Each structure stands twice: as structure tokens, then as C-alpha cells.
Amino acid sequence: MAALADGTIAVEQRQRLLAEVSESANLTATLDRQRKAVAMTGVLEELRAPPALQRSIQSLVAEASDPKRARSRRRLLPSLVASGAAGLAAALAILIAGHSPTNPTVLRAAQLAQQPAALPAPAESVSDRQALDVSVEGIAYPYWQGTLGWQAAGARTDTLAGRTVTTVFYERPDASYGRRVGYAIVSGRALPLPHGATVVQSGITFKVLRDHGATVVTWRRAGHTCVLVARGVATDTLVRLASWE
Amino acid sequence: MPLLNPQSLPTHTDRLYRAAWALCGSSHDAEDLVQETFARVLARPRFLRGQDELAYLMRTLRNTFLIQRRTASRRPQVVAVTLDQVEPVDHRSAHRPEEAAQAREVLATIGALSENHRLALVAVDVVGLSYREAAKALGTKEETIAVRLFRARERMARELNSPQTLPERERVRSQRTSVSSRAPRTLTQVTDEA
Numbered sequence: 001m002a003a004l005a006d007g008t009i010a011v012e013q014r015q016r017l018l019a020e021v022s023e024s025a026n027l028t029a030t031l032d033r034q035r036k037a038v039a040m041t042g043v044l045e046e047l048r049a050p051p052a053l054q055r056s057i058q059s060l061v062a063e064a065s066d067p068k069r070a071r072s073r074r075r076l077l078p079s080l081v082a083s084g085a086a087g088l089a090a091a092l093a094i095l096i097a098g099h100s101p102t103n104p105t106v107l108r109a110a111q112l113a114q115q116p117a118a119l120p121a122p123a124e125s126v127s128d129r130q131a132l133d134v135s136v137e138g139i140a141y142p143y144w145q146g147t148l149g150w151q152a153a154g155a156r157t158d159t160l161a162g163r164t165v166t167t168v169f170y171e172r173p174d175a176s177y178g179r180r181v182g183y184a185i186v187s188g189r190a191l192p193l194p195h196g197a198t199v200v201q202s203g204i205t206f207k208v209l210r211d212h213g214a215t216v217v218t219w220r221r222a223g224h225t226c227v228l229v230a231r232g233v234a235t236d237t238l239v240r241l242a243s244w245e
Numbered sequence: 246m247p248l249l250n251p252q253s254l255p256t257h258t259d260r261l262y263r264a265a266w267a268l269c270g271s272s273h274d275a276e277d278l279v280q281e282t283f284a285r286v287l288a289r290p291r292f293l294r295g296q297d298e299l300a301y302l303m304r305t306l307r308n309t310f311l312i313q314r315r316t317a318s319r320r321p322q323v324v325a326v327t328l329d330q331v332e333p334v335d336h337r338s339a340h341r342p343e344e345a346a347q348a349r350e351v352l353a354t355i356g357a358l359s360e361n362h363r364l365a366l367v368a369v370d371v372v373g374l375s376y377r378e379a380a381k382a383l384g385t386k387e388e389t390i391a392v393r394l395f396r397a398r399e400r401m402a403r404e405l406n407s408p409q410t411l412p413e414r415e416r417v418r419s420q421r422t423s424v425s426s427r428a429p430r431t432l433t434q435v436t437d438e439a
Contacts, residue, residue, distance in 0.1 A: 002395040008375065030399075037398035040405055041355075041370040043347045049262035053276045057258050057283050064251040064287035189284050190277065204273045220273065223280020 001027075005034030053222040055138020104161040104186065106194045106207075110216040110229045113167040113182030117154025122168060134168060136185040139221050141168045142244055149174065150181065150241065163187045170241075181230040181241065191225040194218065201243045208235055217242050249291040249298060254283065257302055260372055264303065267367045268310050270356035278313065282306045296381055303372050304382040307364055354404045358397050365393035366401070 003009035004017050021027040049057075122134040124143050131140035132152055144150040150170040158165045164187040172179045196209030196216075206219045217228040217238045228238050261282065265275035282305050293301055355363055355371075368379035369390065376394075380387040 002391050002398065003376070005398070006370070033402035034395065034398050036405070037401040038370060040351050040401065041366070043344065043351055044263045044267070044371055046344050047259070047263050047266065047348055049258045049279065050272075050276065053262065053279060054255065054258055056280055057255050060280075060283050060287050061251045061255055189281065203271050220277050222276045223284070 001030060001034055005031055006038050050222070052139045055135070056222040056224065057138075059137040104163050104191055106191050106218045106225060106227060107209075107211055107216070108160055109165050109184050109186050109191070109225065109227050110182075110211055110214070110218075112156075112158045112160065112165050113184035113227055113229045114214060114231075115156060115158070115167075117169050118156040119154060121152040121154050123152075132168065134166070136164070136166050136187055137224065139185055139224055139226075141183060141185070142241075144170060144241065144244065148241065148244065153180065160186070179230070179233055181228060181233060181238065184227040184229070185221075186225040186227070188224075190220050190223055199239055201239050204243055206239055206242060208239070246292045246294060249286070249293055249301065251287055253298060254286070254302070257299055258283075260299070261302055261306055264306060264367045264371045265310070267352055267355045267371050268306075268363060270352065278306065278310055281313070282309045285309060296378060299372065300374055300378040300382045303368055303374060303379075307368075307383060350405065351401075354401050355397075357404065358400055362393050362397035362400065365390050366397040369394055370398075 001017075004014065004021070009017065021031050122132040122141065124145075125131045125133045125140065128140065129146075130143055132143055134141055134155065141152075143152075145152070150172055152168055153171040154169045156167050156169075158167075165184050166187075167182045167184040170181045170183065193207050194209055196207040199206040199208055199217075204219055206217050209216050209218075211229075214229050214231050215233065215235050215238060217235070219226055219242055226242070228242050230238060258279065261279050262275055265278040265282075266272055269275050269278055282302065286302065286305050291301070296304075355366060358366065364383055365379065368374045368382055369376065372379075374382060376387045376390045380390045383390070
């Protein structure tokens with residue numbers, strides 16, 4: 001019945017089954033329900049992956065297709081096979097040494113995002129008026145000045161256990177004293193979520209925690225870790241900023 | 246044995262995203278799941294052992310989904326708190342609100358299915374695999390896929406015909422998947438404890 005409803009049934013069976021169905025009100029109703037479900041699922045064809053996710057996948061593909069990465073894999077494999085036990089131990093030592101002993105964490109990224117700006121403020125994107133002209137693996141930083149009053153004030157990039165942490169700083173020029181928010185995006189796969197309070201806003205899960213007087217909000221965009229950190233800014237303001245799209 | 250070509254994989258992003266959303270029930274979790282799936286597939290060269298790219302990706306998506314579910318269930322129980330604030334505009338659905346509402350309704354209904362039924366329906370009706378490809382991707386028999394698909398569609402048709410509104414369906418679904426039975430607290434209470 002399922003195959004009859006979605007049209008994948010073998011041609012030679014189709015006519016026989018349709019004849020059987022037409023003789024039974026129950027089977028006719030069942031076939032109608034099956035066809036309706038197939039039709040309803042078809043509305044999902046309109047859904048498209050968000051542009052940030054598509055850009056992120058393209059970045060992954062570009063990295064995977066990088067000839068340098070393929071060459072280093074080809075160099076490593078013969079040396080592992082040909083050199084025997086001693087060579088294997090040496091090759092493993094090289095692999096292990098290549099990994100940083102420090103695992104990247106959300107808190108470490110948040111600490112980096114509290115350092116002073118080292119780069120000028122990025123400009124508004126020409127192609128996307130809701131974003132700045134800077135991104136990490138396809139994920140752009142939001143433009144908050146127009147609707148929310150937070151303008152980009154600077155940026156910095158750091159390295160954390162082989163990952164790049166790019167931070168854009170936002171400020172409220174109308175505040176009576178300086179209020180600065182650091183928005184960091186970590187390259188590569190998402191970091192483990194830390195322990196902390198969970199907030200759900202607009203279908204997004206945020207983790208909220210404190211770190212030496214700073215409020216840290218972390219969540220994921222297109223499989224990447226994002227961190228918003230500030231002192232003297234209300235938590236619900238940070239979550240509202242983070243959930244803005 | 247053919248090698249998976251990384252360059253051709255992005256053509257499947259939309260379809261995988263729909264499948265991920267139908268499995269997870271949330272667009273943001275779906276983005277995470279798709280990203281993780283592609284990261285796993287592209288981590289090293291892959292051979293297609295008797296299946297095409299899309300079926301391979303569906304299999305990896307399903308495995309990644311199950312791993313994430315198991316990992317999430319091992320984490321300490323936390324209270325999900327909702328902010329009683331004005332929600333920001335969802336710019337993605339602003340242009341075609343009716344289609345967006347319909348899609349949400351269908352996704353909510355798929356999300357309410359049992360895991361096996363959901364996987365079968367997603368593999369065949371959302372991703373577009375044949376019954377045979379779906380069976381291979383999900384590690385089961387073709388006949389089992391047909392039965393699960395039939396039952397999933399029956400359930401969907403009945404749900405979509407019911408007078409229950411979409412918010413009611415989403416509320417029922419979120420109650421089923423809630424990790425805590427404690428009443429939600431306000432964010433200020435959470436902040437005090439953090």
C-alpha cells in the first residue's frame with residue numbers, strides 16, 4: 001500500500017492492487033490517507049538550508065579538497081606501513097605532538113573575547129545589510145547598529161588549541177559608561193557545551209554562565225560555537241542579542 | 246569501489262537539512278546535525294560500498310543523530326527556561342508565512358512519530374531514497390521500511406486531519422521531549438544561581 005501511494009510499486013502489480021482497492025471502501029480510504037501524507041511531506045521541498053550553513057559546508061568541502069591535505073595524508077600512510085613497529089611508534093608520536101595538549105573550551109574562548117581589540121571595526125556587509133563584512137567559515141557577524149543600537153567597535157583574532165577564535169566587539173555609544181560586548185566565533189566543529197543554566201529562546205538553546213564577574217552566553221550556529229561575553233550587561237540583553245537573526 | 250567526491254556533496258545540503266529538521270524538530274539543531282554529518286564524512290576519504298552519495302549521507306546523518314541523542318541523554322538534567330520577552334522577528338519565514346506555517350505543521354507531526362517510523366519516513370519521503378536504499382542506510386530490511394513507512398504515513402494523515410491546532414501539537418511534543426518536569430523559572434532566577 002505504501003508503494004502504491006508513492007508510485008514506486010512495480011508496474012505489473014499496480015493494476016491488480018488498484019482493482020483490489022477499488023472494491024473496498026476501507027482500502028480506498030487507506031490509500032487516500034497514504035497519498036495525503038506523501039503530498040503533505042512534499043511541502044518540505046520549499047525548505048532551504050540557511051545561507052550560513054551552505055557557506056559553512058562549502059568551507060568544509062574546500063578544506064577536504066585541499067591538495068596539501070591529501071599530500072600529507074599520502075606521505076604519512078606509506079611511512080606508517082613501511083617502517084614497521086619502530087616507525088609506527090615514531091609516526092604516532094609525531095601525530096600526538098601535533099595536537100595541542102590544551103583542549104579548547106567555551107570558557108577559554110570567552111576569556112579571549114574579553115581582551116582588548118587589536119583590529120579596526122569591520123564594516124557593514126554590502127551584500128547582506130543584516131551582517132558585518134567579516135565571517136568565520138561562512139558564518140557572518142550580525143549588524144546590530146540599525147535596530148538594536150549596538151555598533152561594531154573593533155575586532156581581534158586569537159588561536160586556541162589550533163582553532164581560530166575571531167571576536168568582534170560591539171558598543172552602545174549612548175550608554176552613560178562604556179558597555180562592550182565581545183562576540184566570538186570559534187573555527188572548526190562545535191566545542192562541548194559547558195555546564196550552566198539553559199535558556200531556550202526562539203528555538204535556540206543557550207547556555208549561560210558566569211566567569212569572574214563576566215556573563216557568558218554560548219550557543220551554536222551552523223555547527224559552530226558562538227560566545228557572547230560582557231560585564232555589566234544584563235543576561236536577557238545578551239540572549240536577545242544572540243538570538244537576533 | 247568508487248570514492249566519495251567531496252565536490253559534489255554540497256548539492257545535497259538542502260535535502261539533508263530538511264531531513265535533519267524532521268529528525269531533530271528544531272532548525273538550529275538541524276544546522277548542527279548537518280554540519281556534524283558533513284564534518285564526519287569529509288574527515289577522510291570515503292568509499293561508496295554499493296550505495297550512492299545521498300544514501301551514504303543519510304546513513305551518516307542517522308548515525309550522527311543517534312550519537313548526539315545518546316550523548317545528550319547522558320548529560321546532567323537541566324531546566325529549560327524560556328524568556329518572556331518579545332521574540333525577534335524570524336526573517337526567514339517573513340516572506341512566505343503560509344508555506345512556512347504548513348512546513349512547521351508537517352515537521353511537528355513528523356517529530357511526534359516514534360524514532361523508527363520517523364527515520365523511515367525521513368529517508369523515503371523527505372530525502373527521496375528508494376525503499377532498498379533506505380533499508381541499507383538504516384540497517385534494516387526493505388519490508389521493514391515499507392511497514393514503518395506505512396504506519397508513519399497513517400499517523401501523519403490522522404494527525405494532520407485532527408482539529409488540534411499547531412501550537413497544541415507543538416506543546417504536546419515539547420512535553421514529550423522535555424528533560425525536566427520542574428516548572429520553568431524566570432531568567433532572573435537563573436542568573437542569581439549562575
